[in-house]
Amino acid sequence: MGDDRGSLISLEQSKNIPFKINRVYYIYGTKTNVVRGKHAHTSLKQVVVCVNGSCKFLLDDGLKKEVIELNSPDVGLYIGKNIWREIYNFSKDCILIVLANKQYNEEEYIRDYKKFIKTIKK
Ligand code: T46
Numbered sequence: 001m002g003d004d005r006g007s008l009i010s011l012e013q014s015k016n017i018p019f020k021i022n023r024v025y026y027i028y029g030t031k032t033n034v035v036r037g038k039h040a041h042t043s044l045k046q047v048v049v050c051v052n053g054s055c056k057f058l059l060d061d062g063l064k065k066e067v068i069e070l071n072s073p074d075v076g077l078y079i080g081k082n083i084w085r086e087i088y089n090f091s092k093d094c095i096l097i098v099l100a101n102k103q104y105n106e107e108e109y110i111r112d113y114k115k116f117i118k119t120i121k122k
Contacts, residue, residue, distance in 0.1 A: 011099060020101060025100070028095040030094060032091070036088070039109050041109060043081050044100055044102055045081060047079075048097070049099075050071060051095050053093035055089055055090045055094045057086075057087055058087075059085055084110075084113065
């Protein structure tokens, strides 16, 4: 919805975000050599937008791995449940905004890769 003044992107639940938004958080100031994530969620759905800078997401469903570089504020990455993610190669100016369908709940995190593989095979 940009115009000659610049760009504007609107995120609306059940319109361009495929769930009810219960939480928004953002990540910035991550050091370049840091790897974030290294976990999966048993029920959480999220959309991630890199509104500034860039980083890479390794996504793994236990069968296939895919690397996606986020480097544009007009791209949203949807991550459903039971997807292992590792986030790395952060540029100094990287800012991620994340919309989530649930409030924060550490109990639905799987932070051990072997446990993740066991869970998805059930
Ligand atoms: C994901 C990536 C992109 C909270 O208290 N509330 C929150 O909403 C979140 C997300 C985290 N926390 C606490 C839990 C930890 O003590 O903040 C600390 C850092 O969280 P975490 O290690 O999970 O952060 P990341 O950057 O590794 O992962 C987060 C999300 O957890 C994850 O779902 O996809 O950002």
